[in-house]
Amino acid sequence: MKFLLTNDDGYLADGIAALKAAVESRGECTVVAPNQAYSGCGHQVTDKSLIRVESGGPGIHIVHGTPADCSRLGLLQFAPDVDWVLSGINEGANLAGDIFMSGTAAAAREATLSGKKAIAFSQYLRKPEYMQDWERTTRWTQQVLDVLFDLPLEAGQFWNVNFPALHESEPDPEIEFCPHDTSQVDLKFEWNDEGAIYRGQFRNRGQRPKCDVAVCFSGKISITKLALDCSVN
Template sequence: MHFLITNDDGIGAHGINALIEAARELGEVTVVAPDRHLSGCGHQTTTDRPLTATQVRPGEFAVDGTPADCVRVAVLKLVPKIDWVLSGINEGGNLGVDVYMSGTVAAAREAMLLGLPAIALSQYRKRGHAADWKRSTRWAIETISQLIRMQPPEHAFWNVNFPDGELLKEPDTLQCLLEPHPLPIAFDERDGSFVYRSNYHERPRADGSDVDCCFSGNIAITRVPHYRYLPK
């Protein structure tokens, strides 16, 4: 089993190191990740300039592009055989409508568009709480193992969110739907400018959604489809 690993927090992030450690328990690993922090970049791609991939360690490359760029370069040029693409582990949740803004999720979506099974993984944490990356690694090993034993979803990818680390019990792993409600957002006016404001941790949560599942202390697994084919 050969895993391609990427993220949107940059190749030096704690989360990608946790995911590399998890994936190496399950197979061979090649890392192709952005050379900088690009959280929230969505599904941007670079087509107006050359991209450079710099080998930072054996089997690990830093690309001066977005997460989606990293997947494209890896699949088309750097890695001859890939079985699964893993993106993350993002520092912060990627739940509900976050899947449209997240570079972590976009990398998994790009892999799916290129015909590869993919999993995006994120570590939700409450404000002021530190991520326990050792625990995230353990959860990643268990969750990835579970998903690769299943039939890869057709025209879709998996989005996984781990709960906040300060738990009283081990989490259950639940398959759920994306939260349908948008984030509550507002803007404060300061010196003639508009400053974004939102409370992520008090966002709406429909019963059984990925937000409800994750905020309740469980591992949320969501199948994210790309589109539906029209009948011939």
């Protein structure tokens, strides 16, 4: 198989290194990733200015643009014949409404728009309670891929995967397929004379039972199938 790897934390991030380690034994990997972190940029694209691209070594292309730019350029120029576009592994969960702000999800969504199969991966972090073990996340990613590669994925759909934050003493988590939550985040702001600063806590966000937030927060790997078509009858 052939893979295009990208992210929104930048080409030097621990998460994309963990993702590459998880898949490089399965086939050919091409990395097309941003030159810097674009966390929270959503599906922003660059369409009115030059997008500079430089080499980061064999099979690595550094894009001075957004994650969606990376998917577009990767599929048009550097790896048009890939079987899968894999985005992440994001340093932080992308659950519920996060997917609309997430550059990680946007890169997978853009690939889906281009007719490619895609998966967005994110790792929930709880600092300073737990130190992040990316080798363990690599192992979980391999386990998830063993499952998802054998499942059907229709045109216009992509997978959103979130790994839980677990203490090193806890066993590997179970995988649970679950719906996408629509609950709001913890909306708290601190006001001063100049304006407002967001002070909400990720852990205190709203959640619906058996949906992606609750599943990930319970210590399981949440997997949700998302669709491009947002229309309703």
